[in-house]
Amino acid sequence: MIRIGIMGYGNLGRGIECAIRQNPDMELRAVFTRRDPGTVKILTEGVPVYRAEEAAEKKDEIDVLILCGGSATDLPKQTAEFASCFHVVDSFDTHAKIPEHFERVDKAAKGNGKVAVISTGWDPGMFSLNRLYASAVLPEGADYTFWGKGVSQGHSDAIRRIEGVVDARQYTIPVEEALEAVRSGAEPELSTRQKHTRECFVVAKEGADLMRIETEIKTMPNYFADYDTTVRFISAEELARDHSGIPHGGFVIRSGRTGWNKENHHIIEYSLKLDSNPEFTSSVIVAYARAAYRLGVEGAKGCKTVFDIAPAYLSAKSGEELRATML
């Protein structure tokens, strides 16, 4: 049994808890929280909830600690810190800062004989894998990543910070014509605006200036100004009824050419359609927790990404079983 600890019990932590239940070779041993543990009610019976500060004391009871904090402030500190006591897995997703995160975590993990798998999930994660495999197989071609249709937490939060907004939900939507152009093999150059649209459902305070709110959203730099954005005002009841899920997904497409004169075209497409973004992310993380544990048993140490881990480590099946049933 692989003994798992969860650091942080929000949407992602709960997703990890659910995923562990689907993997019979794993058991949840503890949840750690920055809240008062007495106020945190988890789903699994009989599993203790501790204060985050107590984690290091439990290092002999846990094989892999899964870090469920955010990429902005939690993980840059936590992953390296806990890699001194545990094999760890995180879903650090600030793409531009992955190289420095890797270096920091690698040093800590190597120094303590632990395996740390960073930036798992689906992007970075499964999407990254597909970008790598596809470009290695078709070195001449173009890569396209589309996200959605799905809820962007960051964009929803940005709308909520606008004066007069009570709540909001933002969907990122890939443009169907752009997808079709890519699938045709035409290798189009696509602007930000051509790839995705943004759809916002906003609950406004009574009497708020809706025109101003809409303008503030549509002109917000980085978040909305470069996109065709739709804003719809709805009631709190409608938001709760129609937009309470956290779906997401997307597409990674490689369009490439082979042949002596590059006369043949090929399209490799990978897509995800997810009812729950945090639960799917959790499912990927848990598979990499298995890999971290097994690599650790073999004596590996240091920081790894999805690129560095042979696929067989993710599966509970043996090499013989995999060759007989899945190859």
Added chain:
Amino acid sequence: MIRIGIMGYGNLGRGIECAIRQNPDMELRAVFTRRDPGTVKILTEGVPVYRAEEAAEKKDEIDVLILCGGSATDLPKQTAEFASCFHVVDSFDTHAKIPEHFERVDKAAKGNGKVAVISTGWDPGMFSLNRLYASAVLPEGADYTFWGKGVSQGHSDAIRRIEGVVDARQYTIPVEEALEAVRSGAEPELSTRQKHTRECFVVAKEGADLMRIETEIKTMPNYFADYDTTVRFISAEELARDHSGIPHGGFVIRSGRTGWNKENHHIIEYSLKLDSNPEFTSSVIVAYARAAYRLGVEGAKGCKTVFDIAPAYLSAKSGEELRATML
């Protein structure tokens, strides 16, 4: 430079030759053939063509020998044989016999300190990878593999063996309704007939009994009897004009559930749309030739499949570059 040799110069061998040209860290050093080398004209200038029997003598000039023979009789013998002299890569695709092929090749490769990568290509190969990743991430769910639309060489050959047939081309076509049912998350149980149809273009001898040919095709056990099959008689000119390509492709779909009560559905879909089956297969093989070489440099030995090789080994980019650009 990774020095590559090609054993067997048919469609696949020519595809390997083209793929090497797209990978600047590789060079073609020799082609080996069972034909008279004087009759084999290859595309790359200045590269020698030798008799197959001469391969072992060239072992110091070649790092990785790519085996382009067939799975029925060539590879079961060749892969183990040449793994005593070279790192080797094959595309052995008789799924049911992979375990015994693995054992045989593993013994030969281990005994001689070589790396042998077997069963690369797209199925087995990229499709297998996607089956493994998807089932590891979503342990509760169902897997579906669809092939096509594409030319099946085996089925085309089976038609050509019928009395009165001059030439034929058979397309395997996935049933769109079945694909949609799978994508809906319904996890349908699908019979052979429900998943694929078969379309045959046949050139018959003048005066041949077309009704008999059509009946012989449609009732042929294993090949056609379990499928809805369409037979169209066309002229040799039409066959050459409209059906000279070797396209293929297909879909690997995992439909799975997560959540404490399995309340959320997820669909992972991987698809290929290939203008040239042998050229795409070759492109995958060549990426795994790079992996075989690098693993060999690190001191690895024995038989490997796509499951055993970390993705980073396939790419010409360094770990740093991959993390900075693709993760």
